[in-house]
Amino acid sequence: xxxxxxxxxxxxxxxxxxxxxxxxxxxxxxxxxxxxxxxxxxxxxxxxxxxxxxxxxxxxxxxxxxxxxxxxxxxxxxxxxxxxxxxxxxxxxxxxxxxxxxxxxxxxxxxxxxxxxxxxxxxxxxxxxxxxxxxxxxxxxxxxxxxxxxxxxxxxxxxxxxxxxxxxxxxxxxxxxxxxxxxxxxxxxxxxxxxxxxxxxxxxxxxxxxxxxxxxxxxxxxxxxxxxxxxxxxxxxxxxxxxxxxxxxxxxxxxxxxxxxxxxxxxxxxxxxxxxxxxxxxxxxxxxxxxxxxxxxxxxxxxxxxxxxxxxxxxxxxxxxxxxxxxxxxxxxxxxxxxxxxxxxxxxxxxxxxxxxxxxxxxxxxxxxxxxxxxxxxxxxxxxxxxxxxxxxxxxxxxxxxxxxxxxxxxxxxxxxxxxxxxxxxxxxxxxxxxxxxxxxxxxxxxxxxxxxxxxxxxxxxxxxxxxxxxxxxxxx
Amino acid sequence: xxxxxxxxxxxxxxxxxxxxxxxxxxxxxxxxxxxxxxxxxxxxxxxxxxxxxxxxxxxxxxxxxxxxxxxxxxxxxxxxxxxxxxxxxxxxxxxxxxxxxxxxxxxxxxxxxxxxxxxxxxxxxxxxxxxxxxxxxxxxxxxxxxxxxxxxxxxxxxxxxxxxxxxxxxxxxxxxxxxxxxxxxxxxxxxxxxxxxxxxxxxxxxxxxxxxxxxxxxxxxxxxxxxxxxxxxxxxxxxxxxxxxxxxxxxxxxxxxxxxxxxxxxxxxxxxxxxxxxxxxxxxxxxxxxxxxxxxxxxxxxxxxxxxxxxxxxxxxxxxxxxxxxxxxxxxxxxxxxxxxxxxxxxxxxxxxxxxxxxxxxxxxxxxxxxxxxxxxxxxxxxxxxxxxxxxxxxxxxxxxxxxxxxx
Numbered sequence: 001x002x003x004x005x006x007x008x009x010x011x012x013x014x015x016x017x018x019x020x021x022x023x024x025x026x027x028x029x030x031x032x033x034x035x036x037x038x039x040x041x042x043x044x045x046x047x048x049x050x051x052x053x054x055x056x057x058x059x060x061x062x063x064x065x066x067x068x069x070x071x072x073x074x075x076x077x078x079x080x081x082x083x084x085x086x087x088x089x090x091x092x093x094x095x096x097x098x099x100x101x102x103x104x105x106x107x108x109x110x111x112x113x114x115x116x117x118x119x120x121x122x123x124x125x126x127x128x129x130x131x132x133x134x135x136x137x138x139x140x141x142x143x144x145x146x147x148x149x150x151x152x153x154x155x156x157x158x159x160x161x162x163x164x165x166x167x168x169x170x171x172x173x174x175x176x177x178x179x180x181x182x183x184x185x186x187x188x189x190x191x192x193x194x195x196x197x198x199x200x201x202x203x204x205x206x207x208x209x210x211x212x213x214x215x216x217x218x219x220x221x222x223x224x225x226x227x228x229x230x231x232x233x234x235x236x237x238x239x240x241x242x243x244x245x246x247x248x249x250x251x252x253x254x255x256x257x258x259x260x261x262x263x264x265x266x267x268x269x270x271x272x273x274x275x276x277x278x279x280x281x282x283x284x285x286x287x288x289x290x291x292x293x294x295x296x297x298x299x300x301x302x303x304x305x306x307x308x309x310x311x312x313x314x315x316x317x318x319x320x321x322x323x324x325x326x327x328x329x330x331x332x333x334x335x336x337x338x339x340x341x342x343x344x345x346x347x348x349x350x351x352x353x354x355x356x357x358x359x360x361x362x363x364x365x366x367x368x369x370x371x372x373x374x375x376x377x378x379x380x381x382x383x384x385x386x387x388x389x390x391x392x393x394x395x396x397x398x399x400x401x402x403x404x405x406x407x408x409x410x411x412x413x414x415x416x417x418x419x420x421x422x423x424x425x426x427x428x429x430x431x432x433x434x435x436x437x438x439x440x441x442x443x444x445x446x447x448x449x450x451x452x453x454x455x456x457x458x459x460x461x462x463x464x465x466x467x468x469x470x471x472x473x474x475x476x477x
Numbered sequence: 478x479x480x481x482x483x484x485x486x487x488x489x490x491x492x493x494x495x496x497x498x499x500x501x502x503x504x505x506x507x508x509x510x511x512x513x514x515x516x517x518x519x520x521x522x523x524x525x526x527x528x529x530x531x532x533x534x535x536x537x538x539x540x541x542x543x544x545x546x547x548x549x550x551x552x553x554x555x556x557x558x559x560x561x562x563x564x565x566x567x568x569x570x571x572x573x574x575x576x577x578x579x580x581x582x583x584x585x586x587x588x589x590x591x592x593x594x595x596x597x598x599x600x601x602x603x604x605x606x607x608x609x610x611x612x613x614x615x616x617x618x619x620x621x622x623x624x625x626x627x628x629x630x631x632x633x634x635x636x637x638x639x640x641x642x643x644x645x646x647x648x649x650x651x652x653x654x655x656x657x658x659x660x661x662x663x664x665x666x667x668x669x670x671x672x673x674x675x676x677x678x679x680x681x682x683x684x685x686x687x688x689x690x691x692x693x694x695x696x697x698x699x700x701x702x703x704x705x706x707x708x709x710x711x712x713x714x715x716x717x718x719x720x721x722x723x724x725x726x727x728x729x730x731x732x733x734x735x736x737x738x739x740x741x742x743x744x745x746x747x748x749x750x751x752x753x754x755x756x757x758x759x760x761x762x763x764x765x766x767x768x769x770x771x772x773x774x775x776x777x778x779x780x781x782x783x784x785x786x787x788x789x790x791x792x793x794x795x796x797x798x799x800x801x802x803x804x805x806x807x808x809x810x811x812x813x814x815x816x817x818x819x820x821x822x823x824x825x826x827x828x829x830x831x832x833x834x835x836x837x838x839x840x841x842x843x844x845x846x847x848x849x850x851x852x853x854x855x856x857x858x859x860x861x862x863x864x865x866x867x868x869x870x871x872x873x874x875x876x877x878x879x880x881x882x883x884x885x
Contacts, residue, residue: 362585376621381617381618381620381621382613382614382615382617382618383614383618387614387617388547388548391548391610391654391658392548394654394655394658395548395658398655398658398659398662399662403655403659406655406658407651407652407655410651410652410654410655411648411651411652413651414644414647414648414651417643417644417647418640418644421624421640421643422640425628425636425639428588428625428628428629429629429636462546462547463546463547466547466548
């Protein structure tokens with residue numbers, strides 16, 4: 001047997017991330033926990049290098065590993081998004097990790113491996129490759145959720161996430177098995193070729209595959225793990241997993257639905273539309289009554305999964321670029337919101353209650369302004385990137401004449417204004433509690449500045465960002 | 478049109494002033510107010526230049542500026558006979574509102590000034606935008622500063638009033654956004670390119686049932702903002718709880734956004750549907766006129782009284798907009814400006830009284846004329862409206878109702 005010839009230059013971003021992760025893990029063995037700062041720089045440098053490599057490699061469509069892996073515009077855009085998310089997550093966690101005396105090497109290594117998983121999902125054109133990416137993304141996140149070893153809530157979150165995640169993986173794998181049975185191949189291209197004669201097995205396979213992806217993306221009715229896991233996991237982990245899992249899952253959905261199954265849209269679009277409507281309604285309504293900022297952002301993450309899913313429902317290249325744009329926007333605004341919370345501490349613990357933000361804007365006006373910006377953007381007000389993200393997905397949906405989804409989506413975003421603005425409002429009234437301590441830190445500040453710049457820049461001068469993500473449409477045309 | 482981008486200058490001068498205010502030390506209250514006043518004054522000067530150079534012989538948009546933004550959206554602004562009076566109104570009222578806050582707002586002065594400046598930019602943008610999405614952007618951008626002005630510097634139930642204000646408006650505008658996009662989808666099919674330009678979209682023909690739905694979505698958004706009865710319930714709360722400057726801007730300018738929307742967008746974009754809606758809208762407007770008048774009769778809270786009378790007056794504006802004659806539209810516009818100036822003034826007077834008496838109850842104002850001899854004639858004469866020292870609100874309501882009818 002001869003090994004297939006692979007141009008490893010195609011894989012440069014993945015190789016850089018993998019290599020960096022391994023070096024970080026190995027080097028950590030020789031560094032005591034308090035002296036692990038260099039690892040942070042190394043991890044950030046690796047992600048930055050991978051980001052540059054992804055962008056430099058261009059959007060020329062090439063494939064590797066016997067058609068299992070593709071490097072094209074969709075790969076480039078979503079890998080870049082995943083890497084930006086990882087970079088911001090490293091920034092957000094930097095000071096938290098030293099504060100809580102986490103084992104930095106392991107932490108950063110796992111962050112990098114999860115990013116690798118999302119990158120592989122974006123690049124996979126074969127169900128098995130997709131599964132490898134899916135697991136590479138999931139397993140580090142299980143571990144990260146349970147990373148605070150002395151905190152029972154974190155342990156519970158990790159276990160819960162792992163058990164439910166294992167189920168979803170089983171669904172996903174079973175779906176792949178059924179599809180293999182129906183088509184005799186695991187290539188995504190063969191799903192498209194199967195269009196002529198769909199069978200029950202084929203449909204069941206697609207359905208199970210979707211369950212797996214919907215679980216990762218936090219789409220209703222596969223969202224039950226989200227609030228508990230988000231609440232229990234350490235803050236930077238919650239921030240990171242709310243973003244990276246969505247990037248991976250929606251990249252896969254674009255490949256499967258908008259790419260391979262484009263001609264069968266009549267069959268899957270109504271189902272996904274129903275799921276997205278349910279997700280938007282339930283996520284937003286449940287968020288109304290939360291008192292913990294982590295749970296609030298958990299339900300907000302569910303709600304946004306619904307908005308992003310509407311872009312998939314459109315099923316058009318424009319819908320796909322809207323999904324990519326939304327993922328970028330979501331990364332900046334959600335990580336930004338978590339970043340503000342990460343700057344605070346309540347008697348040595350996370351300040352994760354909304355009430356902890358009381359009066360904060362008067363103690364630190366910049367922080368108040370930043371949080372207001374992120375909340376306004378999450379609610380989808382204009383002049384922020386959140387508005388344009390919603391504008392693009394709903395334009396894509398309305399282009400296909402699916403008015404119901406757009407109307408419900410925009411009405412639920414009115415509901416969301418209520419709870420997002422309440423968070424912003426809390427920061428401007430009352431006196432800050434003496435328990436709340438401002439910890440800040442250079443790394444989290446830097447990440448926050450980038451997030452705020454992304455939210456504002458993307459909202460006011462979106463031309464470059466739009467042009468970048470619209471490349472996605474080339475692949476799926 | 479040659480020379481400097483007049484309209485962009487007008488829109489962004491207040492925002493530029495806001496940036497400078499942000500850099501100033503928060504102890505230097507006088508400096509902050511001066512800078513803000515300078516920004517607003519500069520905007521007023523530009524507005525006057527605009528007024529002087531405006532060509533009233535043409536119906537086309539003037540001083541047009543157009544730059545592509547993203548996804549078919551243009552940064553397209555221009556002024557015509559409908560927007561010009563409202564631009565002038567905004568440029569006049571906002572500095573007055575700012576002056577009313579000088580000395581009466583003591584806490585978080587910097588944030589208040591910045592909110593007011595941002596509000597002016599958003600309002601001017603709303604009245605000048607000729608791209609539907611740009612209009613929507615400014616329309617929604619108005620909400621955020623107003624939310625904070627009511628929510629942070631308002632009365633006791635300010636949090637409730639602020640969120641009620643924002644949720645009411647957003648519900649209407651969410652549907653309007655859907656309608657805008659659907660309209661442009663229709664336009665894309667007929668014109669060949671995606672555009673949200675209001676002039677281009679006027680030429681797009683939308684078949685009737687769909688046109689009706691789109692017009693209904695627009696009408697709902699504007700009717701909430703006007704507010705047309707029975708969608709007015711956010712208004713008394715917002716007015717009562719808002720600080721003086723907030724009430725002034727809310728009554729004088731924000732309410733005109735809805736009426737402006739009727740004249741500028743609803744009627745030209747959906748002529749057929751508007752014609753069908755006219756009876757319903759007129760009936761609602763008349764109910765509003767009478768209801769607002771009667772209810773304001775019974776108010777003891779003077780701010781609530783003015784708020785309810787606004788419902789009545791704006792009913793007149795709506796009635797005029799849906800009468801489909803040139804004179805009626807003129808009347809509407811005139812009524813908008815008059816109402817803006819007089820209600821704005823009235824809220825200023827209420828603010829003066831409130832600062833001195835710390836009461837908004839009409840009963841507490843008995844004999845004010847004796848204590849403030851120069852104030853009373855101002856209240857009577859300067860604003861041809863109610864006499865503040867006597868609770869006889871209905872008289873002026875009836876009178877202006879009659880005036881309105883004659884005007885039409």
